[in-house]
Amino acid sequence: MRDPAIDSLFLHLLGAAIFDRPVDVSRIETLDALFWKKIIGLARRQSVSALIADTILSLSEEMLPPREQRFQLLQLVEKTQFLNGKLLSVLRDLTEEYTQLGIPYVLLKGPGNGTNYPKPLLRNPGDLDLLLYRKGDYERTREWLAGKGIDIVDADGIHYKFEKDGVSIENHRRITYFDHKKYDRLFRSVEENLKREENFYLSSIGDLTVQQLPVELNAFFIFQHLFRHFVHNGVGFRQFCDWILFLSKHRQEIDADSFTALSKSFALLYPMQVFARAAEKYLDVSPSIFPFATITDDKYADRVIEDILDSGNFGFHRSGKKRPAQKLRGMWFSYTTTVHRTRKFGALSPEHCQILPFTKLMHRLKIGFR
Amino acid sequence: MRLKENYSIRKIGDEFMMISHHESSLDYTRVISLNDSAAYLIGETGHHVFTSEEWVALLIEKYGIDRTLAEIDVQVLVDKLIRENLVDA
Numbered sequence: 308m309r310d311p312a313i314d315s316l317f318l319h320l321l322g323a324a325i326f327d328r329p330v331d332v333s334r335i336e337t338l339d340a341l342f343w344k345k346i347i348g349l350a351r352r353q354s355v356s357a358l359i360a361d362t363i364l365s366l367s368e369e370m371l372p373p374r375e376q377r378f379q380l381l382q383l384v385e386k387t388q389f390l391n392g393k394l395l396s397v398l399r400d401l402t403e404e405y406t407q408l409g410i411p412y413v414l415l416k417g418p419g420n421g422t423n424y425p426k427p428l429l430r431n432p433g434d435l436d437l438l439l440y441r442k443g444d445y446e447r448t449r450e451w452l453a454g455k456g457i458d459i460v461d462a463d464g465i466h467y468k469f470e471k472d473g474v475s476i477e478n479h480r481r482i483t484y485f486d487h488k489k490y491d492r493l494f495r496s497v498e499e500n501l502k503r504e505e506n507f508y509l510s511s512i513g514d515l516t517v518q519q520l521p522v523e524l525n526a527f528f529i530f531q532h533l534f535r536h537f538v539h540n541g542v543g544f545r546q547f548c549d550w551i552l553f554l555s556k557h558r559q560e561i562d563a564d565s566f567t568a569l570s571k572s573f574a575l576l577y578p579m580q581v582f583a584r585a586a587e588k589y590l591d592v593s594p595s596i597f598p599f600a601t602i603t604d605d606k607y608a609d610r611v612i613e614d615i616l617d618s619g620n621f622g623f624h625r626s627g628k629k630r631p632a633q634k635l636r637g638m639w640f641s642y643t644t645t646v647h648r649t650r651k652f653g654a655l656s657p658e659h660c661q662i663l664p665f666t667k668l669m670h671r672l673k674i675g676f677r
Numbered sequence: 678m679r680l681k682e683n684y685s686i687r688k689i690g691d692e693f694m695m696i697s698h699h700e701s702s703l704d705y706t707r708v709i710s711l712n713d714s715a716a717y718l719i720g721e722t723g724h725h726v727f728t729s730e731e732w733v734a735l736l737i738e739k740y741g742i743d744r745t746l747a748e749i750d751v752q753v754l755v756d757k758l759i760r761e762n763l764v765d766a
Binding site for chain 2: 364366367368371377378381382385386389
């Protein structure tokens with residue numbers, strides 16, 4: 308059950324965490340252990356637990372939660388830092404191995420996005436997504452991994468997964484894809500240009516220098532990825548913060564006209580404007596970080612925030628019926644969830660939402676019910 | 678004695694927390710609370726080898742307390758660190 312007071316303080320703490328802003332202590336003065344517990348629970352569901360925990364732990368003695376909860380919060384911070392350290396260690400090892408094989412890669416999302424946070428190691432880590440952009444490298448790595456006896460799992464047609472030292476790694480042959488064929492074709496041409504030009508952005512992560520997508524394309528891709536998950540199943544604040552912080556750090560490197568044209572050509576400008584409005588209204592984000600004209604209409608912005616708060620990380624924490632464990636029933640649940648979301652957010656992006664019930668069904672028929 | 682590698686100290690409110698990490702597993706992370714003088718001693722010592730006597734001297738110098746009290750404080754802290762497996766003897 309949602310509680311507006313919890314939501315409101317959570318958003319305030321999150322805004323303070325991602326922009327390194329002071330907390331308004333007048334909002335903290337009389338909170339009890341139960342209230343803090345709910346804040347921590349929401350932060351976990353949104354996959355921003357270490358950010359919120361670290362911000363709470365920075366409060367003065369009188370404002371802090373009870374002692375037992377402080378230990379719990381500290382553990383959350385430590386765990387996240389530890390897991391990020393592990394992720395970076397695996398990335399370092401993999402970089403060495405790929406370099407020896409002569410296989411360059413582009414780091415997509417993940418710890419690359421972490422570099423835009425005030426404290427990068429507090430971003431909840433996920434997996435490592437590497438784009439293998441040179442011809443033949445995607446297949447070569449498959450053979451190389453198979454030769455080492457490492458299990459490979461095919462995913463959605465644009466990447467396969469494997470594990471290394473407990474970290475999940477996804478090797479991609481494409482950056483992303485669109486459900487709508489027209490936009491997918493268009494994006495393929497963007498990818499082809501990129502592969503030809505190789506004008507990647509060099510970024511430092513600890514002592515490692517990695518290639519990332521060019522800034523403008525990355526700003527676009529981070530949103531497209533967020534929005535794709537949003538319309539299918541939902542997203543949490545981690546994904547939203549990734550986009551906000553990327554733009555906040557790189558705004559000066561993005562040409563607004565060019566970015567607007569790119570977003571428009573993929574019918575994503577209005578969804579971006581809605582998310583930007585939501586960021587401005589609920590996280591006190593300055594509209595100046597957005598490389599496009601912002602809007603003041605709150606209609607969808609309010610719904611988007613409500614939905615993120617309700618859905619949690621990748622829609623896993625939505626209230627109500629949970630995905631059944633049985634395979635076919637689980638598939639049906641996923642399908643009906645998307646249909647429901649299509650109705651709810653169809654007008655926000657008719658091009659990307661309204662075709663989903665059809666494309667999802669066709670995709671399932673095509674690959675079968677495995 | 679020497680404090681183990683991979684620890685950090687963080688001040689939370691009025692209290693210092695010492696967090697000790699295992700290199701490869703979170704399961705071995707330890708968090709203990711420290712008072713001001715304990716945090717001072719650990720901060721001063723870092724990863725250098727130390728003796729209880731050196732810590733007693735540091736406490737006397739910093740807080741101007743008598744030797745007996747300093748010895749008791751140091752013994753309590755050393756016992757705690759040994760119990761939590763945070764020092765190599």
